[in-house]
Amino acid sequence: MNNQLNRREFMKNTGVLAGAGMIRGTSKPVMPKVGEVIIGHNSHRYKVVAGWGILDAGKNPVNDCHEMVEDAKGRLIMCTNETKNNIVIYDKSGKLLDTWGTTYPGAHGLTIFNEGGEQFLLICDNARHQVIKTDLKGKVIFKIEYPKETGVYDAPNQFVPTETAVNPKNGDIYVADGYGSQYIIQYDxxxxxxxxxxxxxxxxxxxxxxxxxxxxxxxxxKANPTLLITDRMNNCWKRFTLDGKFLTVYHLPGTYICRPVLHGDYVFGAAFRSGDSSWNNSGYIQVLDKNMKVVSTPGGSVPTYKDGVLQRQHKDDPHNVFMHPHDVYVDSDENIYIPQWNSQKTYPIKLERLA
Structure with missing residues (x-):
């Protein structure tokens, strides 16, 4: 059976309406135009851009769409664990610009950073048990193997990296061993x-x-940068110093959150699932302000605080826009792009920010 959604199925699954009606799940009622689906709350509401980024699955298939970044030319670079084209590069209209990579069966984490006036990528491959630094055309610069220097790893298969972050001041690399032994390993x-x-x-x-x-x-x-680190099964992000000392925790009840993504004063995160009794297709997006307070949950329930404590959240989306969001990228126009894991080999979803 071909699991790749065709255009009609995609339109149905993203909930594109045949007529006008009132959209639930927003802090204020919104009357959309014909064909619009609007999700989110308060200052961060979005219109679903139907059909964005859909490619010919025979030529450019995807499996799990894991993460997305943007380069200095405005190209959107996404990784997938489909070895016919591990890296898929779009423009912001959803047009395919380029693909490369056939040797990353566990392509999962993707980070872009500047070094000496040039941009590079870090790919976490959890099947190869490696972090690979490449240029933007795929040339390998170096590999980080399993961290035997720590004294806590005995074999490569204990190292299953999921994500990296780079300190822009000195280039230090932080590797999250999220599917392995649960250490954060710092490298120069x-x-x-x-x-x-x-x-x-x-x-x-x-x-x-x-x-x-x-x-x-x-x-x-800027004077005191820190680390935000996911503790996904505990439904929270934790803040640490750059040398690994715990500072505080931000609880996100009901939300199995993936990586934190910084954009301006806000932090965005994809929840690949919520705490619903049936977790299948129960994901959504969260937006937190500079005080680490949830201000919007596109695809999820209205964020509610009682006595300063965020109440448990869940999927609340009659249009079923998302299945299992895995990452969020926010562009310069405040639009967001969502690659999804375990979501019937579908391409990313684009949400257009509403004023």
Whole structure:
């Protein structure tokens, strides 16, 4: 059976309406135009752009669409674990510009960064148990193998990296071993080991993790940058110093959140699922302000605080826009793009920001 959605199925699954009506799940009622689907709350509401980025699956298939970044030319670069084209490059209209990569069966994490006036990528491949630095055309610069220098890893298969972050001040690389031994490993810009911290705990512990799926160097406080790290099974993000000391936690009840993504004063995250009794196709997006308060949950329930505590959230989307969002990219026009995991080999979804 061909699992790739055709255009009609995509339109149905993203909930493009045949007529006008009132959209639920927003903080204020919105009367959309014919054919529009609007999701989100408060200051961050979005219109679903139907059909964006759909390609010929025979020529350019995807499997899991994991993460997306933008280069200096405005190209949107996405990784997928489909080895016919691990890297898929779009323009913002959804047109295919280029593809490359056939040797990344576990392509999962994707980070772009500047170094010496040039841009590079870091690819986390959790099937190869490696982090690979490449240029934007796919040339391999170096590989980070399993971190035997730590003394806590005995074999490569214990290292299953999911995400990286780069400190823009000195080029240090932070690797989140989110599907492996649950450590954050810090390297210098050349890939040389500096330190590690964290580790696994099935019970909630401030300085340990149960799926440290994502990591971000949070530069909003320019004088004092810190790390935001996912603790996905505990429904939270945790803040650490750059040398690995725990600072605080931000609880996101009901939300199995992926990596934190910084855009201006806001942090965005994709929830690949929520805490619903049936978690299949239960994902949504979260938007947090500079105070780390949830202001919008596109595809999810209205964010509600009682006595300063965020109440448990869940999927609330009659149009079923999302299945399992895995990442969020925000462009210069405040539009967002969502690659999805385990979502019937569908291409990314674009949401257009409403004023």
């Amino acid at each position: 810009a050349k890939g040389r080991y500096i330190r590690h911290f964290g580790g696994a705990s099935n019970e909630y512990t401030d300085d340990k993790f149960n799926c440290c799926h994502g990591v971000l160097v949070d530069t909003r406080d």
